[in-house]
Amino acid sequence: MTHSIDLGRGSDGPLLELRNLKTHFFTQDGVVKAVDGVTFSVDDGKTLGVVGESGCGKSVTAMSILRLVGRPGRIVEGEIRVHGRDLVPLSENEIRDVRGNTISMIFQEPMTSLNPVYTCGDQIAETVALHLNLGRKAAMDRAIEMLRLVGIPDPKRRAREYPHQLSGGMRQRVMIAMALSTNPVLLIADEPTTALDVTIQAQILELMKEMRQTNGTAIMLITHDLGVVAEMADDVVVMYAGKVVEMSSVTKIFETPHHPYTKGLLASIPRLGDRRTRLAVIEGTVPNPLNLPTGCLFKRRCPYAMPICDTAPPLQQVAPDHVSRCWLTPEGAAPEVGAAAPPDVAEPAAAALSVGP
Amino acid sequence: MTEPATTPSAELGSDPLERLMPSEPTATPVGGALIEVEDVVKHFDIRGGLLGISKLGAVRAVDGVSFKVRRGETLGLVGESGCGKTTLGKVILRLIPATSGQVVVDGKPIFGLSEREMVAVRRDMQIVFQDPYSSLNPRMTVGEIVGEGPYVHGLKSKREREDLVRELLAKVGLNQSHIHRYPHEFSGGQRQRIGIARALALNPEFVVCDEPVSALDVSIQSQVLNLLDDLQQELGLTYLFIAHNLAVVEHISDRVGVMYLGKLVELAPVDGLYNQPAHPYTVALLSAVPETDPRRRKKRLVLRGDVPSPANPPSGCRFHTRCWLRERLGNPERCQTEEPLLREIRPGQEVACHFSEDVTPETIDTATRRLPPVSAEAPVA
Numbered sequence: 001m002t003h004s005i006d007l008g009r010g011s012d013g014p015l016l017e018l019r020n021l022k023t024h025f026f027t028q029d030g031v032v033k034a035v036d037g038v039t040f041s042v043d044d045g046k047t048l049g050v051v052g053e054s055g056c057g058k059s060v061t062a063m064s065i066l067r068l069v070g071r072p073g074r075i076v077e078g079e080i081r082v083h084g085r086d087l088v089p090l091s092e093n094e095i096r097d098v099r100g101n102t103i104s105m106i107f108q109e110p111m112t113s114l115n116p117v118y119t120c121g122d123q124i125a126e127t128v129a130l131h132l133n134l135g136r137k138a139a140m141d142r143a144i145e146m147l148r149l150v151g152i153p154d155p156k157r158r159a160r161e162y163p164h165q166l167s168g169g170m171r172q173r174v175m176i177a178m179a180l181s182t183n184p185v186l187l188i189a190d191e192p193t194t195a196l197d198v199t200i201q202a203q204i205l206e207l208m209k210e211m212r213q214t215n216g217t218a219i220m221l222i223t224h225d226l227g228v229v230a231e232m233a234d235d236v237v238v239m240y241a242g243k244v245v246e247m248s249s250v251t252k253i254f255e256t257p258h259h260p261y262t263k264g265l266l267a268s269i270p271r272l273g274d275r276r277t278r279l280a281v282i283e284g285t286v287p288n289p290l291n292l293p294t295g296c297l298f299k300r301r302c303p304y305a306m307p308i309c310d311t312a313p314p315l316q317q318v319a320p321d322h323v324s325r326c327w328l329t330p331e332g333a334a335p336e337v338g339a340a341a342p343p344d345v346a347e348p349a350a351a352a353l354s355v356g357p
Numbered sequence: 358m359t360e361p362a363t364t365p366s367a368e369l370g371s372d373p374l375e376r377l378m379p380s381e382p383t384a385t386p387v388g389g390a391l392i393e394v395e396d397v398v399k400h401f402d403i404r405g406g407l408l409g410i411s412k413l414g415a416v417r418a419v420d421g422v423s424f425k426v427r428r429g430e431t432l433g434l435v436g437e438s439g440c441g442k443t444t445l446g447k448v449i450l451r452l453i454p455a456t457s458g459q460v461v462v463d464g465k466p467i468f469g470l471s472e473r474e475m476v477a478v479r480r481d482m483q484i485v486f487q488d489p490y491s492s493l494n495p496r497m498t499v500g501e502i503v504g505e506g507p508y509v510h511g512l513k514s515k516r517e518r519e520d521l522v523r524e525l526l527a528k529v530g531l532n533q534s535h536i537h538r539y540p541h542e543f544s545g546g547q548r549q550r551i552g553i554a555r556a557l558a559l560n561p562e563f564v565v566c567d568e569p570v571s572a573l574d575v576s577i578q579s580q581v582l583n584l585l586d587d588l589q590q591e592l593g594l595t596y597l598f599i600a601h602n603l604a605v606v607e608h609i610s611d612r613v614g615v616m617y618l619g620k621l622v623e624l625a626p627v628d629g630l631y632n633q634p635a636h637p638y639t640v641a642l643l644s645a646v647p648e649t650d651p652r653r654r655k656k657r658l659v660l661r662g663d664v665p666s667p668a669n670p671p672s673g674c675r676f677h678t679r680c681w682l683r684e685r686l687g688n689p690e691r692c693q694t695e696e697p698l699l700r701e702i703r704p705g706q707e708v709a710c711h712f713s714e715d716v717t718p719e720t721i722d723t724a725t726r727r728l729p730p731v732s733a734e735a736p737v738a
Contacts, residue, residue: 053574153662167663197437198601199660202645206659224575227647231654250651268579270608271649275627278586279579279608285544286574 013084015218016065016103016186017041020357021078023057023064032289034060034073036242037357042186042235047212047219049233049250051226051265055286057242058222062188065220066105067095082186100131104179108191110171114163120147121159124178131182146177150207169200173207180211190222205232226269230254238262241287241297244315244356248322258324258332260302296327304328306339311346314354323355390461391563391595392426392449397458399441399448403668416668418444420619421458423699426563431589431596433610433627435603435642437664440616442599443487446565449597450482451475462563480510483556487568489548493540499526499551500536506558525554529584546577553584557592565597570605582609603646607631612705615639618667618675621699625706635708635716637682644725658725673697674710681724686712 023035035057042048050058063069065080067087080087082102087095099105107113115123124143128134134142140159147155150173163171172192179187189208193201205228212219221232229236229250236253238246238261246259257263267280284301287293293300295310302309308327315323318330327335335341337349400415419441426432436442448455451467459466467478486492493502503525504518512518523533529550540548549569556564566585570578586609588594600606606613613630615623615638623636634640644658660679665671671678677692691711699707702714710716 053576169663197664198603198645199437199641200663201647202657202659205647206657225647226575227649230649230651231647233651254649254651265575266649268576269649270579270582270602270604272604272607272631272643272646274604274608277608279583281579281583282576283580285546285577 013081014041015044015046015083016220017079017081017084018061018065019079019081021061021064021080022076023060023069023073024076025073027072027290030290033242033292034289035064037078038239038242038244039356040237040244040247042218042220044185045212045216045218046234047221047232049229049236050220050222050239051224051229051236052239053224053286055241055289056239058239059190061239062105062190062220062222065188066099066103100127100182100184102184103186103188104182104184105188105190106172106175106179106192108194110168110175110195111163113175114171116163119160119162120166120174124159124174124181127178128181142181143177146181147174150174150177150180150211151203152177167200168196169203172196172200172204176204176207176211180215180217183215184217186218186220188220188222191224192221193228194223194225201228208232226254226265238265241289241292243297243325244323245298245325246323248319252319252322256319256322258318258322258328258330259298259326260304260328261298262324264301264303296325306334308335308337308339308341308346311341311343311350314350314352315356316353317355389428390425391428391463392597393461394422394424394426394445394449395459395461397422397445397448397460398456399444399453400456414668416666417619417670418667419448419455420670422616422619422621424614424621424624426595426597428562428595429589429593430611431598431609433606433613434597434599434616435601435606435613436616437601439618439664439667441619441667442616443567445616446484446567446597446599450479450484450565452484476510480559481562482565483559483561483563484565484567485549485552485556485569488572489545489552490540490572492552493548495540498537498539499531499543502540502551503554503558506555510559521558522554525558528557528588529554530580544577545573546580549573549577549581550584553581553588557588560592561594563595563597565599567599568601569598571600571602578605585609603642615642618664618670620675620709622676622710623706623708624699625703625708629703629706633703633706635702635706635713636676636710637680637713637716638676640716640721641679641681644721656725658721682710682712682715682720685720685724686715 019039021035021038025032025034038061052058060069064075075088087098121140121143124146125139128142129139144155144159147158152158152170152173166174193204196204208219211217223229233250236248236250237244240261246262253262257266264280264282268282270279282301287297296313299305299309306327313325313327315325318324329335337345397419398421399419400417402412403414403416404410405413422445434442447453449460455468459468462478470478500519500522503522507518507521522536526533526536531547531550543551570581573581589596598606598609607627610627612626614621615636617638623630623639630639634643641658641660648654658681662679665678673693673695674697677683683689683692697709697711699709701707
């Protein structure tokens, strides 16, 4: 196969850069803005954690990157740049080259993403044959080699087995083997350990760390588990209702979070060592995506909500390499324009503070 | 972390969030045994053959488990999927029949009772299920779901039943006017509240909570955990709290039992279990929990392999095929031949391991450092 586009290592720009990405779903009941102006980037060899609750748009963001969003969904605006090259205008054939070759993806539920009527070896070999242009025999050898690399005992025998003959952890290893078999520069992992038991989760996380180290693969790790993020990520993006609400390095997010939603999330998880203390709570529930509030999307659940929050808050810089979509000053006080500033004052103020869409 | 002042939760102390989290620890008066589980066994037959009726074997889901739940306490039960924790919860409530053993509720053995006699016992024992989507009948309104138990147990007046349901909805934090709505009109967290209201409708003493928060988002999880805590304080409930999330179990429990392949391998007060785990499996479980502090990325003690099939469990100690301690002790034969029984090694802390005296910080540390991660036999190219 000849590669019509080269997105490999060493080209210009960060490995992956999303600019103002908007993916909307045009349903009968109205437009769901699942991803609404998301901007972030992943550098070569780095791990970016994307966290948020169900419905915040983190999975749709991942699907958009590989252009896997189907009707009624559509990327309506924005750019997805891989080493400077925009994927949005690519044809179906061109994007197929990117999938698997440059960017691979693993999903939450390995049983539904493996084909039940082909053996594990066949499925990996198919990927390898297609993307690396190898013959049948060589592709199967590579498949067995990959199964060995991801720690599957007796890989030759396992390659002849069907997905239902493997445990959940083994299946996820097969998925990882398949995803990494083509040496992608970016691995998108969508809740890779959520369906697994804790001791198996530990195995898979260790495996991903090991693979990251040996292959230099960058990882975009989507999860709702803050423990997994703390353990794996270099940088963290926190999403809420389709927007990035906070973004920084993992230490800043966990030690000096700025956005009230991030603070609430961190405070509400029970941690080892917590005994019978009362948990902090984020009141209420995620807003209905068909009927989002005006202004700040979090204001109805926010303990700091002010009248100014009826105007959409800016994504402002609160520290070096640390942005937050909130009206509070970096120190956590009411904004300079005043807590009750009317929209005609607040909007220009937001524009002045804003560093992103 | 050396300075607690920089942890997010400590920093929030001076924030408006503080009013949401009064910090006084809760204490429940704990009394004598309310539930006694005596050597309960539950095997599921595997049938096959030409007619599908010959018995080929049995899945030994629960294989001889004994413990007591004291009045007013929360006993946590942890373990990985397939360890039998959910089956045990259902057997205790007699929702499924046990193969052998006995459960004594408030001094009364329940496995010999007739269905009619069970009706009275069931008032006192309720369950909250894991999946708030499949455990509520989509064709019944909230009022019918929550009011069904009281109706069966003799509260026939529609008016009184509605009053009771409204009171229960308020108690679990739902809007009373939603009584005529259907389950699909609610979010996951709200549905779990409906499930809790249903469990409380008969004013039970004992509630089995089977993974009540694992299907919920983190911000909703804490709401439901706090609700369960409040209800326990207010109504003097006794919980058997089944979950796989060790941090959640630590948070809510007074004592914790750890299950592995149908067996209880450790049972201890929450302090003992989390500070001084005595079974190698408990150590590994705790080590597997991701650390929520990015500065303390720890080296883990990673277990090799998967849980063996409960249809054909290993001989002797069921954990011996994955045990790091056994490996460190040079694979003593006793682990394969002799099944370890629960024995008390510290006050209140029982463990089923022949060598739990060798579970020390030193052995844990060496096992953690020595064990290469997953791919033991596969050197990475």
